[in-house]
Amino acid sequence: xxxxxxxxxxxxxxxxxxxxxxxxxxxxxxxxxxxxxxxxxxxxxxxxxxxxxxxxxxxxxxxxxxxxxxxxxxxxxxxxxxxxxxxxxxxxx
Amino acid sequence: xxxxxxxxxxxxxxxxxxxxxxxxxxxxxxxxxxxxxxxxxxxxxxxxxxxxxxxxxxxxxxxxxxxxxxxxxxxxxxxxxxxxxxxxxxxxxxxxxxxxxxxxxxxxxxxxxxxxxxxxxx
Numbered sequence: 001x002x003x004x005x006x007x008x009x010x011x012x013x014x015x016x017x018x019x020x021x022x023x024x025x026x027x028x029x030x031x032x033x034x035x036x037x038x039x040x041x042x043x044x045x046x047x048x049x050x051x052x053x054x055x056x057x058x059x060x061x062x063x064x065x066x067x068x069x070x071x072x073x074x075x076x077x078x079x080x081x082x083x084x085x086x087x088x089x090x091x092x093x
Numbered sequence: 094x095x096x097x098x099x100x101x102x103x104x105x106x107x108x109x110x111x112x113x114x115x116x117x118x119x120x121x122x123x124x125x126x127x128x129x130x131x132x133x134x135x136x137x138x139x140x141x142x143x144x145x146x147x148x149x150x151x152x153x154x155x156x157x158x159x160x161x162x163x164x165x166x167x168x169x170x171x172x173x174x175x176x177x178x179x180x181x182x183x184x185x186x187x188x189x190x191x192x193x194x195x196x197x198x199x200x201x202x203x204x205x206x207x208x209x210x211x212x213x214x215x
Contacts, residue, residue, distance in 0.1 A: 015117035030185035082184035
């Protein structure tokens, strides 16, 4: 079982290397944001598998935290790419 | 019973690893931002949900520790993964990223032009 988890971790790390290639090379900034989002998702998987290996359940709160931070980062980057700023000024007041 | 639980955990984790590798190959090989966002949002979301289900079953069946935080994380990723991909590709279309040269039809373009015209009149 431990060997299986290690093999899964190694395969996920290799796929993270493939995502880092897209993060370095990607022609537009949007490509890099999509690759960062996928890297965050793969990092969540690594935290889950690593908590199986070290046999504690203290790391499992990090999963929800990483998911929320990755979503907020993607939304902020996409608002910046679309409009040029993240928090828009309210002109109606 | 332990063998059955092991089979369940190994099935879920290997399914998730397979989908993550498919997402990485898709981001490596596909020609265009929109196809890459398609691969990343769908396949990576399904992969991480399946791996987290495997981790949840491991802690529940092996260690008798029911952890609802993982289920909450699965639900959150199921909601926010496709929403993030959609908002990212929509904002990059508005910012002017061109689709792939072999694209046949573009239904969003007349809609965006109509929206810009209405905003200029108003």
